[in-house]
Amino acid sequence: MMEVLLRLLVTQVILLALATSFVSCYDPNPLQDFCVAASETNRVFVNGKFCKDPKSVTANDFSYSGLNIARNTTNFLGSNVTTVDVNKIPGLNTLGVSLARLDFAQGGQNPPHIHPRATEILVVTKGTLLVGFVSSNQDNNRLFYKVLKRGDVFVFAIGLIHFQMNVGRTRAVAFAGFGSQNPGTIRIAxxxxxxxxxxxxxxxxxxxxxxxxxxxxxxxxxxxxxx
Structure with a gap:
């Protein structure tokens, strides 16, 4: 009887260990220093991209130039979003971060949208922005909003509808950081x-x-x- 109980206990421990391993391996940490994305398909496939041979990696794989340049905002929204994700910097692959520059004409806006794969943190570097997000149905769709000036920061949780609008008298510029190498964007309309x-x-x-x-x-x- 004791032997049967012992076997049962061991079986339960093994099953628990297996279940735990499955949970922990959902989004594993990188097992190497980097995995620079490569366009060739005969490479190692990691996190949606193929890995470049580490011996052929250069500093250019980890850099991007031009975020200091103001973007064209002469469109019906009066805004321009320059995304710097894994498609712009191959070295971001598996690192879980990306960046964007947001330019706004006077009255321009980044309309209600979501990022399905990332939380966003935004800092205003020029002008005045009205920003906000809406909580989920379970939280009664509450609106959280605030007017931000230069140096102010705001956070948008992953998957929640949010927006930014220039309410100042000049152009506005902001930079956003994302908790994903490829946050994705879905504009609601x-x-x-x-x-x-x-x-x-x-x-x-x-x-x-x-x-x-x-x-x-x-x-x-x-x-x-x-x-």
Missing amino acids: DAVFGSNPSIPQEVLAKAFQLDVKLVRFLHIVFGPPLW
């Missing part, structure tokens, strides 16, 4: 009204309590019109 193929008009009309004609117009504005 573009995704909902400009998807490909389009979400049926009847679905959006009922979801947003809008007239179908207005939904059709929004499809035209944000993407190709529905059938």
Whole structure:
């Protein structure tokens, strides 16, 4: 009887250990100093990219130039986001960070959007921005917002809808850091009204309590019109 209980206990410990190992290996830490992303497919594949031979890595694989240059904001949003992620700096692969410069014309905005894979921390370096995010449905969709001036910092949690808008009398500039090498961006209006193929008009009309004609117009504005 004691032997049976002992075997049962050992089995439970082994199963627990296996379960724990599966959990801990969900997003493992890098096992090497770096894994510079390579375009060739005959390399080692790590975290969505192929690794360059470490012997052929140079300092250029870890650098990017030009974030000091103001970007063109003559578009309907009056803003420009310059993302520096793993696609711009191959050396960011597996390191879990990236960066962006945000330029705003007077009245310009970075419209409501989410980053599905990263938390964002933003610092204003010029001008005045109104920033905010909306909590989840479980938290009653509360809006947290604040006016930021030069040197002020704000944090946006991963996956939450957030925005930035220039409310000052001059151009505004901010820099954002992300907790992912490839945070991704989903602009809400573009995704909902400009998807490909389009979400049926009847679905959006009922979801947003809008007239179908207005939904059709929004499809035209944000993407190709529905059938």
